[in-house]
Structures are given as C-alpha cells and as structure tokens.
Amino acid sequence: DEYRIAVIPGDGIGKEVMPEGLRALEAAAKKHRVKLRFDHFDFASYDYYEKHGQMMPDDWKNLIGGHDAIFFGAVGWPQKIPDHISLWGSLIKFRREFDQYVNLRPVRLMPGVPSPLAGRKPGDIDFWVVRENTEGEYSSVGGRMFPDTDREFVTQQTVMTRTGVDRILKFAFDLAQSRPKRHLTSATKSNGISITMPYWDERVEAMAKAYPDVTWDKYHIDILTAHFVLHPDWFDVVVGSNLFGDILSDLGPACTGTIGIAPSGNINPDGDFPSVFEPVHGSAPDIAGQGIANPIGMIWSGAMMLEHLGEKTAADSIVKAIERTLAEGTLRTRDLGGQADTTACGKAVAEMVE
Amino acid sequence: DEYRIAVIPGDGIGKEVMPEGLRALEAAAKKHRVKLRFDHFDFASYDYYEKHGQMMPDDWKNLIGGHDAIFFGAVGWPQKIPDHISLWGSLIKFRREFDQYVNLRPVRLMPGVPSPLAGRKPGDIDFWVVRENTEGEYSSVGGRMFPDTDREFVTQQTVMTRTGVDRILKFAFDLAQSRPKRHLTSATKSNGISITMPYWDERVEAMAKAYPDVTWDKYHIDILTAHFVLHPDWFDVVVGSNLFGDILSDLGPACTGTIGIAPSGNINPDGDFPSVFEPVHGSAPDIAGQGIANPIGMIWSGAMMLEHLGEKTAADSIVKAIERTLAEGTLRTRDLGGQADTTACGKAVAEMVE
Ligand SMILES: CC(C)[C@H](C(=O)O)[C@@H](O)C(=O)O
Ligand SMILES: CC(C)[C@H](C(=O)O)[C@@H](O)C(=O)O
Numbered sequence: 001d002e003y004r005i006a007v008i009p010g011d012g013i014g015k016e017v018m019p020e021g022l023r024a025l026e027a028a029a030k031k032h033r034v035k036l037r038f039d040h041f042d043f044a045s046y047d048y049y050e051k052h053g054q055m056m057p058d059d060w061k062n063l064i065g066g067h068d069a070i071f072f073g074a075v076g077w078p079q080k081i082p083d084h085i086s087l088w089g090s091l092i093k094f095r096r097e098f099d100q101y102v103n104l105r106p107v108r109l110m111p112g113v114p115s116p117l118a119g120r121k122p123g124d125i126d127f128w129v130v131r132e133n134t135e136g137e138y139s140s141v142g143g144r145m146f147p148d149t150d151r152e153f154v155t156q157q158t159v160m161t162r163t164g165v166d167r168i169l170k171f172a173f174d175l176a177q178s179r180p181k182r183h184l185t186s187a188t189k190s191n192g193i194s195i196t197m198p199y200w201d202e203r204v205e206a207m208a209k210a211y212p213d214v215t216w217d218k219y220h221i222d223i224l225t226a227h228f229v230l231h232p233d234w235f236d237v238v239v240g241s242n243l244f245g246d247i248l249s250d251l252g253p254a255c256t257g258t259i260g261i262a263p264s265g266n267i268n269p270d271g272d273f274p275s276v277f278e279p280v281h282g283s284a285p286d287i288a289g290q291g292i293a294n295p296i297g298m299i300w301s302g303a304m305m306l307e308h309l310g311e312k313t314a315a316d317s318i319v320k321a322i323e324r325t326l327a328e329g330t331l332r333t334r335d336l337g338g339q340a341d342t343t344a345c346g347k348a349v350a351e352m353v354e
Numbered sequence: 355d356e357y358r359i360a361v362i363p364g365d366g367i368g369k370e371v372m373p374e375g376l377r378a379l380e381a382a383a384k385k386h387r388v389k390l391r392f393d394h395f396d397f398a399s400y401d402y403y404e405k406h407g408q409m410m411p412d413d414w415k416n417l418i419g420g421h422d423a424i425f426f427g428a429v430g431w432p433q434k435i436p437d438h439i440s441l442w443g444s445l446i447k448f449r450r451e452f453d454q455y456v457n458l459r460p461v462r463l464m465p466g467v468p469s470p471l472a473g474r475k476p477g478d479i480d481f482w483v484v485r486e487n488t489e490g491e492y493s494s495v496g497g498r499m500f501p502d503t504d505r506e507f508v509t510q511q512t513v514m515t516r517t518g519v520d521r522i523l524k525f526a527f528d529l530a531q532s533r534p535k536r537h538l539t540s541a542t543k544s545n546g547i548s549i550t551m552p553y554w555d556e557r558v559e560a561m562a563k564a565y566p567d568v569t570w571d572k573y574h575i576d577i578l579t580a581h582f583v584l585h586p587d588w589f590d591v592v593v594g595s596n597l598f599g600d601i602l603s604d605l606g607p608a609c610t611g612t613i614g615i616a617p618s619g620n621i622n623p624d625g626d627f628p629s630v631f632e633p634v635h636g637s638a639p640d641i642a643g644q645g646i647a648n649p650i651g652m653i654w655s656g657a658m659m660l661e662h663l664g665e666k667t668a669a670d671s672i673v674k675a676i677e678r679t680l681a682e683g684t685l686r687t688r689d690l691g692g693q694a695d696t697t698a699c700g701k702a703v704a705e706m707v708e
Contacts, residue, residue, distance in 0.1 A: 076545065083545035084552055092546070116583050118472040142511070142549040152516040156549040157496070162506040191430065191437035192446070192600065195496040195510040198438055222600045225579055226608030229470050246546065246576045247601065254580030 002035040003309055006064040006274070007071050010045050010090075012283030013293035013342075014073025020295035020346025021071060024318050025302045027353040032314035034306070039067065044090035046077040055089030061097060069305050070094065070276040073298065074283040091276075095133050098273035100266035101164065102171050103131035103245060104304070105280060107235075107252030107262075112326040113336060115257050117229065125256050127235040130172040131245020133266055135164040136196075138242045158196045160241070165200060169207040171269060172239035176214045179236055184208075186218040187240035187248060200241065221247070228255055253280055260293075260335050261326070263300035265308060277305040294333040295346040296322055321352035356389040357663055360418040360628070361425050364444075365399050366637030367647035367696075368427025374649035374700025375425065378672050379656045381707040386668035388660070393421065398444035400431040409443030415451060423659050424448065424630040427652065428637040445630075449487050452627035454620035455518065456525050457485035457599060458658075459634060461586075461606030461616075466680040467690060469611050471583065479610050481589040484526040485599020487620055489518040490550075492596045512550045514595070519554060523561040525623060526593035530568045533590055538562075540572040541594035541602060554595065575601070582609055607634055614647075614689050615680070617654035619662060631659040648687040649700040650676055675706035 005025075009018040022038065029036045041064065042048055043056040055075075057063065064070055075090050076083050094100065109115055109125040142156030176184040186204045190197035201218065208216050219227060221244050227234060228251050240248055253262035262280035279297030287293060303318035325331045331348040332338025340348065359379075363372040376392065383390045395418065396402055397410040409429075411417065418424055429444050430437050448454065463469055463479040496510030530538040540558045544551035555572065562570050573581060575598050581588060582605050594602055607616035616634035633651030641647060654676055661669035679685045685702040686692025694702065 082552065084548040087545045088548055114472075116472055117470055118468075137512075138546050138548075140548070141509075144549070144553065150516060153513060154550050154553040155495075155511045155513050156547060157509045157511045158491075159507060159509050162504060189597070189600075191441045192492050192597070193510060194438040194442055194492075194494070195498070196508050198436065199498065199508040222604035223613070225601055225605040226613055229583060229605065229608045230612075243543070243546070243575075246543075247579055250576035251579040251583065251605075254583045258584075259577070259580055 002037050003068040004037050004039065004066070005069050005071050005305070006067040007038045007040045008044050009073040010075040010283060011077050012074060012285045012288035013281075014075065014283050016288065016291060016293045016342050017279065017295040017298035018073045020342060020349070021298035021302045023346050023350040024299040024321070024353055025306070027350040028306065028314040028318050031317060031354060032311065034311050034314050044072070044075050046080050046086065049081060049086065055086055056093070065098070065273060067274045068309060070274050071302065071305060072276050072278040074279065074281065076283045077285050079285060092138065094276050095266050098268055098276070099134065099270070100268045100273070100275055101132065101134045101167055102267040102269060103133040103249070103264060104267055105129045105131070105249040105252070105262060105264045107249070107256055109256040110261065110326050111323055112329070112332065113257035113261065115255065117232065117255055120232065125232040127252070128175060128237050129245055129249040129252055130168065130175060130237060130239045131249060132164060132168040132240070132242050134242070135159050135161060136242035160196050160199055162203070165203045166207065169203060169239060172237055173207055173211045173214055176237040177211055181236040182214045183236035184214055184216040185224070185235055185238045186216065187221050187224050187238060187244040188218050189221045189244070191220055224248070225251055228252060249280060258294070258335060259297070260333075261296035261300060263297055263304050265301070265304045267308065275308055277301040277308070291341045291343065292334055293342050294335050295342050296326070296349070299346065299349055317353050318349070321349045324352050325349045356391050357422045358391050358393065358420070359423055359425050359659075360421040361392045361394045362398050363427040364429040364637060365431050366428060366639045366642035368429065368637050370642065370645065370647045370696050371633065371649040371652035372427045374696060374703070375652035375656045377700050377704040378653040378675070378707055379660070381704040382660065382668040382672050385671060385708060386665065388665050388668050398426070398429050400434050400440065403435060403440065409440060410447070419452070419627060421628045422663060424628050425656065425659060426630050426632040428633065428635065430637045431639050433639060446492065448630050449620050452622055452630070453488065453624070454622045454627070454629055455486065455488045455521055456621040456623060457487040457603070457618060458621055459483045459485070459603040459606070459616060459618045461603070461610055463610040464615070464680050465677055466683070466686065467611035467615065469609065471586065471609055474586065479586040481606070482529060482591050483599055483603040483606055484522065484529060484591060484593045485603060486518060486522040486594070486596050488596070489513050489515060490596035514550050514553055516557070519557045520561065523557060523593060526591055527561055527565045527568055530591040531565055535590040536568045537590035538568055538570040539578070539589055539592045540570065541575050541578050541592060541598040542572050543575045543598070545574055578602070579605055582606060603634065612648070612689060613651070615650035615654060617651055617658050619655070619658045621662065629662055631655040631662070645695045645697065646688055647696050648689050649696050650680070650703070653700065653703055671707050672703070675703045678706050679703045
C-alpha cells in the first residue's frame, strides 16, 4: 500500500530544497517499489500569513493529521514577521500538538566534507543527538510585569514533567542499546539550574537502572559543548532537554563541517500522529532565491522519513547516494567548495539513487 | 596604599593552582611596586562543609565583603556533595550577594597552544564573552509538584529584569566601543524561548541606539555555537544571558585549545562589593592531588584582578609572562603537551614576570 506524505516547503530556501528532496524520494521509491503519495500544502509560510493573517488554517490538524508523515522545508522570515510568531504558529505547533516528543539528529562526518576540527576523518565522528521536543525551556508559561517602567521584568518557566522526561530518556537509552558502543551521555546543568536540572539527573539515574548493559555519563552543558569540539569521538547517543538538544544538534553538525547537510526527525514514536522530517538549517532568507542552497539536509531528511516508515532499504539507498555525491567535489554545492547549484546537486543524488 | 585580597582556594585542583596564582601575583607586585595583602580563608570548600555542615560561615559577607577583591580557586566535589548545593552555597552566593553582575571572560588563541580548529593561528581568535551573572536562567523560583507520582513535574522560572538586562548590555556595549572593531554580538533564542528572549532582544535594540558607532548583530544560541567553531574570527564582544554566557565561555576557550588556561572575572562594576577572579575550569576531582593541573587559568585570573584594581602595567607583565611560558614547549603542563608539573609551570611564569 501507499504512504501519504504531506509536503510543506515553507519559506525561503525551504522552497528551493524541497523539489530536490522530492526528487530523491521519487527515485528511491521507484527503485525500491515503495508507493509514495505527495499532498502539497502552502501554509506554514510567510506567504500564507500575509494572505490570511495566521500561519496555518484553523483546520490544519485535519488537513495533515491523517498523513503517514510530513515532509517539511523551513519556516521563518524574520525581516517580515518575528520568529517566535512564525515558529510558534507552525513548527512548534506540529511538535507539540502531534506530540512529536523526540527530535532526532545524526552527527556524522561524511566523506568529502571537510571538518573544521583539525585532524578528524570520516568515521571519527558518528553519534546521535536525541532532543526532548515538547516541553522544557520552550514553555508557554510566563509573562511581563510593570511594563515600560524601571521595575519591568519578564519570566518564563521551564517545565519538566515525569512523563515528558522519562519517555525521551527511554527512547535515548533504547537507541543506545541498539548501537555497538552502547553508550549514553546526558546533557545537564544541575550545578547552575538548580531545580529542573537536578530533576533531569534524577530521572536519568532512575532510567539507567533498566539498562545495565548501557554505559552512561553526564556533563554540564557548558563543558559538553567544549567536549564536542575537543573530543567528538567520545559520543554515541547524547540526550538533552529541548534547549540543550537544540544547541547540541547545531553544534554537532557544525563540527562535522556544515549544518547545511544535517537532517532531523520530529518523531512521535507512538504513531498516534504523523512525524515531521525537516533539514536542520532554517529558511536562510539571505541566500534565498539564488538557487545556491545545499539540498542535502532536505534529501537526507527524506531518507530519515523512509526509515521511519519502515522502508530501510530505500532509505539506505538515499544515504549512500548522498555519500557518493559529497565525495565528488564538483557535485557539491558552493558552500562545500563545489560548483553545483541546488538543482544540479539534487539531480546528482537522484541519479545515484537510480 | 595596599590592596587587601581575600584568597579562597576551594576544592580539588583549586588548592593546587592557587599557590601558583599567588606566586605570579607576588612577582608582579614586587616588580611594579604594588602592595598586596593576602588574607586566606578555608571556606567555600568541601572540607569546610564536612566540618560545619554548610559551605560558608554565617558571617562570610563580613569576613570578605570589605576586601578589594577575592581571588578564588574552584569549588565542587560532586562525589561528596551535589554541585547545586556546593555552588549555590558559595560561588553563586558571591555573584548574587556581591552583585557581581558581569562575568567577563577572554577568548584568545595564544601562541604555543594548538587550536582544535583547523588552520587557526594566534591572532585569529580574540574576543570577549560578557555574561549576565546574577539572574536569568539561574533562578531560585520554582519547585516540584505531585512528587513520586506519574503526574510529577518541576518548574523553574527564568527571570529577566530591566535593571539586570540593561546594565549588562551597557557594560558590553561600552566594552565593544573601547575596542578597535567596535562590534557586539548578542546571543538570543527568541524563536524558541518566546517570552524572556524576545524581551532580551528588545532591550538590545533599545541599548544599541545609544551606541551608533558600535555595529551589532544577534544569533540564536544554537547557530551561534556553530559559528564559534566555523567562524571564530567574526566576534569581538559577545553578550549573553547567564546560561548562554556560561555555555559560550566554555565553548570559546575550548576553540582556543583548552579551558585549562582561561580566566574569568565576576565583576561588580559599581564597586560596592568586591569582585571575584577565578579560573574557568572547575575543581576537577579526577586529576586532583597529582600535581598536574594547569595553573595558567588561575595565574591569568590574577592578571585580570590586577587590571580591575587599576594596576594595568603589573597585569600586563603577567599576561606577557604567560605568553612566553606557553610558547616554550617544555614549560607547559602535560595537558598542553609539555612536561612541567603545576609548580614548575607556575614558577616559570613567575620568573618571566621578574
Ligand atoms: C560551577 C557552575 C555553577 C558555574 C556556572 O555555571 O556559572 C561554572 O560553570 C562557571 O561558568 O563559572
Ligand atoms: C526555529 C527554531 C524554533 C527551532 C528550534 O529551536 O527548535 C530550530 O532551531 C530547530 O532546531 O529546529
């Protein structure tokens, strides 16, 4: 049977990389006899907001909630609309209302992509960042008091629930258990953030008891970012709160050369709602419209989506095609020292898939 | 006249690097005819806690509040006492009760210290991280509800006041204005942390109006950590909240080779209370007692202290001695590929000062 995919390009370079993501998916689907049906949606974009005064239609959940997955470009155009309005009106809604409590991002040094870290080769860096994706520091509780006076202040609560913390830790420990190294690293800051973070540590310790075959350690987020740069080979599965996971999953890909090729999944592991697959990079209005955006992050996100749908062979064929494309200098986009534009790079990957 | 310095070695390698910090200060004081008086205190340590059941005596503010500055090693011994208890009972008390609202840390690639970043030379990386040091994410408001049930949750409020935000921004813009590049970068996360961070952005924009000769930009913390690795040459003065400044001031020094040599000042610019100068590294119980700790972070913190006291010539003589020591392979400690132990490295610096 057929997988129904909701396709949402969004803003800026999201619109430019999406066709390449679809091209690779179509090539892999054809080759491996996977049936994909794409339904296209124009909301979750500034264009839609300009026309309708909101980021998405009121019935957005009905429109895309029944799909098997959502393939998403990038949203945001800060010169026209503040990011916290565009994002909380789209991406963060998906994550929260579809209960996509896992944000999963690989950090992998690929052949042909030079690392900014001295002396690191492909294979040296290969781990996953598992990020809590629904609560924590991204909270809707807070406000402002005494506006426009010297006494003005704002507050925003970090909220961690036992449900929210335990389920992301379980996912991360399960993932660690499935890998050869069986190692988990927890990001904390319990020395400074003295209420929520000690709670996080407490739950990690409790969860670890159920995984005697997984070794684990924890680092405060400050020194952990330092270790990403100094010892990226230490890591296997790194789990963090919404904010810490966000930081580590940009820093990690930067250590492997660029965030332009990094994919991500916003995953609802229980399957009650569709998951969203999107590149880690944003809408990058500064380079939009020039046809120079790197499509690999989008394409790789498509591979993650296929794997999530259970089509591992098709997914692997895309990842292999990405590796071969990146290894050939001329097929890379300019941000990676190549000469290809977005389309040429995307076509190269699709051809390698075939 | 004489400067009265409160000396607090603390825990672990704090006790080992402190004598070297004092040695360099004494050498610089002698050479430049600066009078320093050192008063030694054993609190803010696990030893003190073990004896007295608290990290510091009740009258700690009287004991050290009248000093001209506090020279501090490192505190924390997580195997014996949770970090949030030892830290909130000492270092974080200093910062908050002495209103040390600026945490100032240089990020500078020094001659002789290899950077983990490919192709970066001394001079390429040279900026300051200015961190808000009294409020923000390090807050005492929050708690736990429904303990030991499935409904259990914890909250902790981030609190940003107009007073707190504006004064750190003013300090950072003033610093940027005094530097040749006159550039300021603000760390934000207003796309995700949708109440406090947009407020931070708003105050940055307001403050920038008073500094038309300073150029400024802002990045979300996730991509900013990526830029630290990919483009450390972009930065001049980077200002962030308590948590973001904490992260950036570990990541920055890591990009310049090691946090072992990084110094910091917890500064009360108004002079109502003493400022605290301490190395960025912690108490490192794992390597304590072996005499191998790198004393440069402590010594450099002494130089920052002298500069804060107005003794710039004496301060510079220590920084120069550090540079010359680091440039000589054999005088470095083992973490930097040298052969010296803590004392030998410290003596080398002191001799170069003379
Ligand atoms: C020890 C810890 C509480 C402290 C902090 O987070 O402020 C440290 O990391 C620092 O940067 O001085
Ligand atoms: C755009 C922004 C709200 C988002 C986040 O912080 O979660 C992005 O940085 C990401 O990592 O997906």
